Amino acid sequence: xxxxxxxxxxxxxxxxxxxxxxxxxxxxxxxxxxxxxxxxxxxxxxxxxxxxxxxxxxxxxxxxxxxxxxxxxxxxxxxxxxxxxxxxxxxxxxxxxxxxxxxxxxxxxxxxxxxxxxxxxxxxxxxxxxxx
Amino acid sequence: xxxxxxxxxxxxxxxxxxxxxxxxxxxxxxxxxxxxxxxxxxxxxxxxxxxxxxxxxxxxxxxxxxxxxxxxxxxxxxxxxxxxxxxxxxxxxxxxxxxxxxxxxxxxxxxxxxxxxxxxxxxxxx
Numbered sequence: 366x367x368x369x370x371x372x373x374x375x376x377x378x379x380x381x382x383x384x385x386x387x388x389x390x391x392x393x394x395x396x397x398x399x400x401x402x403x404x405x406x407x408x409x410x411x412x413x414x415x416x417x418x419x420x421x422x423x424x425x426x427x428x429x430x431x432x433x434x435x436x437x438x439x440x441x442x443x444x445x446x447x448x449x450x451x452x453x454x455x456x457x458x459x460x461x462x463x464x465x466x467x468x469x470x471x472x473x474x475x476x477x478x479x480x481x482x483x484x485x486x487x488x489x490x491x492x493x494x495x496x497x
Numbered sequence: 498x499x500x501x502x503x504x505x506x507x508x509x510x511x512x513x514x515x516x517x518x519x520x521x522x523x524x525x526x527x528x529x530x531x532x533x534x535x536x537x538x539x540x541x542x543x544x545x546x547x548x549x550x551x552x553x554x555x556x557x558x559x560x561x562x563x564x565x566x567x568x569x570x571x572x573x574x575x576x577x578x579x580x581x582x583x584x585x586x587x588x589x590x591x592x593x594x595x596x597x598x599x600x601x602x603x604x605x606x607x608x609x610x611x612x613x614x615x616x617x618x619x620x621x622x623x
Binding site for chain 1: 553554557570578582596
């Protein structure tokens with residue numbers, strides 16, 4: 366099992382750093398396929414994110430890809446809701462969380478496939494608003 | 498003070514996106530980054546690479562806060578799973594960050610999409 370868990374970590378690390386949603390991978394394999402409790406899987410993923418995130422922040426800030434002010438305002442906006450989200454997760458049962466997570470994954474997958482179409486639609490709506 | 502309000506007004510999109518991504522990240526233990534990247538590239542038209550890079554420090558902050566709360570409120574830490582996953586993602590994360598500029602991620606995107614839709618359906622059915 367150690368090797369399998371290690372491989373899950375490697376896959377989610379690579380995908381995460383490439384920006385295709387690596388975080389979801391470890392949760393979906395652990396909870397969806399290996400029978401680990403949903404809440405425990407989520408906690409494991411939160412932990413697993415720390416080291417690759419710190420590494421990525423160092424690499425990306427060297428390349429000047431991180432806009433500090435935008436990040437600060439994002440964090441300010443998100444701290445209260447991150448606390449609220451965590452409390453909600455703690456108080457919900459794992460089976461309810463699993464259902465919410467499943468719905469989230471399906472929406473995400475559909476968005477990933479049709480993202481170009483979504484961008485076009487948003488463009489058109491913007492044009493429409495600008496014209497009127 | 499007035500200047501501070503002015504800046505907050507300019508950055509309100511980021512505050513709203515932060516609030517949304519923080520909520521999802523806390524509730525589902527992941528996914529906040531995707532919301533942030535989708536939002537900034539769709540609405541603010543931020544370059545994909547910059548959006549991804551800026552998502553990481555914000556999600557790092559949310560993940561630490563959420564993880565601490567999960568633990569305080571008694572979610573068990575399964576170290577036998579936690580240790581290999583953490584080691585693997587540390588290695589994979591470095592590899593991925595170095596590979597980021599060298600590969601087109603389009604093929605990866607479709608494989609990933611198919612996989613999560615399948616997993617999502619599986620999770621709803623179990």
